[in-house]
Amino acid sequence: MVEGIDGSGKSTQISLLSHWLRSQGYAVAFSEWNSSPLVRQTTRRGKRKEMFTPSTFSLIHATDFADRMESYILPLVKSGAIVCADRYAYTAFARDVARGVSRSWVRNLYRFAIHPNLSFYFRVPLDVALGRILGGRDALKYYEAGMDLGLARDVEESFRIFQGRILDEYEAMAQEMGFHIIDATMSIEDQQRRMRKIVVDELGDGLKNGVLHLPAGGEFGAQPTASPLL
């Protein structure tokens, strides 16, 4: 799975990686943040009508993730497919906390998740990411820019402050979560080369007959518990 702030280039990289894995003959599935068919419509409507508070924004994304986990990711991982996820629970850990939601609460919220075999974090300076985003799109979206927080009246300014907070959260958890850090200022080709090398080094022996034989890590999150969920 890949993480990083908007404009870090992580979606490009995970897409390239999944095509490569597929071309190598592996069973590959793809799961994107915010893409559950059961939940997506509610999220979309809530965003359009600006109905979210930090708590409901956090909960609806956890609901979306839970649906993808229960009916897609988990069965596929169990069956040996390599699931490539564009964003994972860490997105919520960074973004919801940047919105003012309690850190321990949001970590507990995602405890049903399975621990990824490999986590890539695309490290990029804020200005580089902003340059990519602002150059590529004409309008920043309301929640993406953190406009619900009233950080600044100007959308671009709000976006800058909000993404800066998210970046701080990512940086603070990078070590704890065991992220493989990719320097996202390198060329696309160099980043992809590094990713592929890490995949081969870390999973190489586990990939036989086109499927992954390594079990996904155990229980997720920082909260200790007696009865693991999955």
Added chain:
Amino acid sequence: MHNRQPLHFYREPLPGVDISELQGKLVVIEGPDAVGRSTQIALLRQWLEREGHAVLDTGMARSALAGKGIQMAKKGNTLGPITMTLFYTTDFADRLENEIIPALRAGFVVLIDRYIFSIMARAIARGEDRRWIEQVAGFALAPHAVYYLRAEVDHLVSRVVLGRGAFDYWESGMDLRFGPDMYESFVRYQTRLIKALDTMVEPYDFTVIDAGQPIGRIFRELQRHISKLQLARVGRRPAARRIPKLVEEKRPIRKKA
């Protein structure tokens, strides 16, 4: 462990809510499916409004944000237990922030048909981790009172059969198929729900009410409890005196005559 003071957050405070501004009363009716909660809420609402209180009543899957989404998700066959728990929690959070808290700020009596406890009980009955869901739902406000309409599963079965005449897919826990058919699955699932609610009686300060009694008796018992909650009074006559009178009007002429 739990902060039980009324109108305090159980665990995690919601960002942006000042609880010192809340002055209404938060009253919850809990209980398994088909136990008669909504009948009692309708009666209580009428009574409270006649007493001059502004009442908001709300219940599960009624939020502007997630109500429709939940209904749609329940029509399909892919809604998993964790997703369901979180969808209902989203629905609850939306109502808490946008309906319940504003009504409490305005001094309303808020009557809630099922609170976080049903969401928790359903999760626990489906084998999810209790501490997980207790913490997830920890942003809820502790109510002034939780009245738990308690019945044995036999009683629920006869109410379903006599009332609706058919078992509901979700009320029977058919998503996890607790039994070979709807009846057996209903019995097993509802038994687990009741058991889960029973374990909350002590830690969450439930007042248990025998739901096997006739509707009028349950109502009077609820009235007795609610009139002790020190609701703000309207007019001069003490509220407590007016309750029995109102009930007598509704009671059919029996024994007394």
